[in-house]
Amino acid sequence: MTVAWTPSLFGGGDTAGNPAVDPAVVPRRIVLDDRSWVDLAPAWITGADAWFDAITAEAPWGQRQRRMYDPARREASTVIEPRLTCGWRVEEAPDPAPAVAAVLSARYGVRFDRVACNFYRDGQDSVAWHGDRVRFTHEAPIVAIVSLGAPRRFGLRPLGGGAATRLTVAGGDLLVMGGRCQHEWQHTVPKWPGAGPRVSVTFRHDDPGPRP
Ligand SMILES: O=C(O)CCC(=O)C(=O)O
Numbered sequence: 001m002t003v004a005w006t007p008s009l010f011g012g013g014d015t016a017g018n019p020a021v022d023p024a025v026v027p028r029r030i031v032l033d034d035r036s037w038v039d040l041a042p043a044w045i046t047g048a049d050a051w052f053d054a055i056t057a058e059a060p061w062g063q064r065q066r067r068m069y070d071p072a073r074r075e076a077s078t079v080i081e082p083r084l085t086c087g088w089r090v091e092e093a094p095d096p097a098p099a100v101a102a103v104l105s106a107r108y109g110v111r112f113d114r115v116a117c118n119f120y121r122d123g124q125d126s127v128a129w130h131g132d133r134v135r136f137t138h139e140a141p142i143v144a145i146v147s148l149g150a151p152r153r154f155g156l157r158p159l160g161g162g163a164a165t166r167l168t169v170a171g172g173d174l175l176v177m178g179g180r181c182q183h184e185w186q187h188t189v190p191k192w193p194g195a196g197p198r199v200s201v202t203f204r205h206d207d208p209g210p211r212p
Pocket residue numbers: 118127132145154187188189199200202
């Protein structure tokens with residue numbers, strides 16, 4: 001797939017030019033409340049543009065449909081997700097995802113075993129406010145997200161009401177949600193007219209994988 005996105009001129013990456021974690025970049029914690037937090041590490045991946053190019057061109061992207069209950073019409077209807085997705089068990093994911101998962105596992109003390117990607121082709125693609133499904137199996141799941149490609153807004157809001165936190169994530173940045181974030185907060189990547197293409201590579205731990 002060819003996408004209209006001009007990557008930065010800074011190649012970066014490891015000595016062979018491959019995308020890699022920059023060990024000098026330390027995540028900064030944003031405390032959302034006394035149970036939930038977000039870690040942010042801008043420019044955590046060097047050579048992120050090469051990862052973006054490879055994953056957009058080579059990953060087995062698909063567009064999922066899901067049945068959603070529409071309270072206004074009092075019936076379920078089929079909704080096509082406004083983004084492309086794909087996913088793997090970590091050991092089957094293309095490089096550098098397994099190496100990045102290993103760095104995350106060492107840092108956060110959990111075994112990241114599932115990699116799932118979202119491809120927002122333009123500013124019309126999005127993900128609505130939600131908590132991740134890992135909340136059904138985990139009391140305090142850690143969800144790590146590496147951004148590739150163009151910058152996008154990332155919103156977090158408390159489920160019980162209150163002010164939203166709005167962040168911007170750019171290519172190479174790491175964002176990690178932890179504590180009770182998936183239970184007591186929701187997150188979104190809103191539509192953003194004019195935005196360029198972005199991929200999010202998400203890492204989840206002790207994850208049984210997608211439901212059939
Ligand atoms: O693209 C992102 O940064 C968020 C993706 C997300 O919320 C999800 O995959 O559950």
